[in-house]
Amino acid sequence: MLAGLELKSTLFHVGEYCGVYQASTGGHQRASFHVVLDGGCYLHVGADGGREASTTELSAGDAVFLLSDVPHALTPSATPPADLSVRLGKMTPLPPAPHEPIRSASRSSVALACGFFEFRTDLDMLVLGLLPNPIIARHASGRLDGMTQVFALIQAEARRPGDTPSPLLARLTDLLFYYALREAVHAEDVAPGMWRLMRRDAFGRLAAAIIESPGERWTTDSMADFVHMSRARFCKQFAEVGGQPPAHFVTLVRMKTAAALLRAGVSLPEAAEQVGYQSESAFAQAFKRVIGIQPGAWRRQAASAGAQPAATAVATYPVH
Incomplete structure (x- = not known):
């Protein structure tokens, strides 16, 4: 990738x-x-x-x-x-x-x-x-x-x-x-864990798919199916290789993608929807937890700086 x-x-x-x-x-x-x-x-x-x-x-x-x-x-x-x-x-x-x-x-x-x-x-x-x-x-x-x-x-x-x-x-x-x-x-x-995941063929393809389509419904079951593993085996191996549960990785990718969208001028509701969130409040909570700042404040700072995704x-x- x-x-x-x-x-x-x-x-x-x-x-x-x-x-x-x-x-x-x-x-x-x-x-x-x-x-x-x-x-x-x-x-x-x-x-x-x-x-x-x-x-x-x-x-x-x-x-x-x-x-x-x-x-x-x-x-x-x-x-x-x-x-x-x-x-x-x-x-x-x-x-x-x-x-x-x-x-x-x-x-x-x-x-x-x-x-x-x-x-x-x-x-x-x-x-x-x-x-x-x-x-x-x-x-x-x-x-x-x-x-x-x-x-x-x-x-x-x-x-x-x-x-x-x-x-x-x-x-x-x-x-x-x-x-x-x-x-x-x-x-x-x-x-975190991206390089180790990318070196494993099955997990590398999964990580690339999540990054390409962060708004898809990436559940533990759907990710396990993607790599043709049982749910238990998938969760165990993903955590061992990537150093975090698969759901945490999905959230990280989604919030990093949302940050790039907001900095590019996309509205907060649209950014939330593009990364798979129907609830703006749930999106805002996840964004602050990962990025460290509320999405609205992030977007305003980016607008005042005239910046692009980063x-x-x-x-x-x-x-x-």
Whole structure:
């Protein structure tokens, strides 16, 4: 299911900021990315839809994937700016250079490759609702084999001479995202137990079906029938593999899907119906239990931020 995500990246700009700056891809109503090619900076993400504001230090080789139009800014200071929508500083072209060592400790300047990406299908958007947002892939680690090589190619392509960025940069960024996504799955930062369920053929097909059609009447009996098991055997094996009862997993998927629908502007009654709830009060109780905020408040916060579907956590992954 995750391997089937159809991603397309487009490059926005490549260049360097020096001195005082405040950069962002926010406000375009699109998912976006930042790859730190050289130097370092701080990523400030605003509070949004139940998620607390955060500040994360970034160094050369780190990559940030914002799965929605999240209010954010990149600055040289660890102090969050008062207004994330402000833009300061001018990006200058990178020198066509060379093989200087990475200045990962420097915060006086930063070289960035920034752009947008999109997913092709509605199922992709439902899967994204189960992921942390943003995803931050770390260069300084041994957990993501191969990503160092991808970053080296990105760095080389970014410094190729010419008036327009290399088209290979967007494709290499696609690869970078899949590395980070794979680690998010392995680290269980997707819906709890998802990776273990997806590795079991029968349970993987069931999980994919629930995510694709959360509004279906997913009872314990219907799920047991789906995987051709007795009710008792199904409940026992699902809990052993997924770490939770099947009904809890269904509720989690439904509420994550509802959160994405509400953030996209769907009304509360319609969102409740699309994820299988006839009672708005029962839906509101389940939503608050899973997401941590009332659905109406979630929708209002999303509307004020102008955001698209997203999850509520920040995940960082070291890279080798």
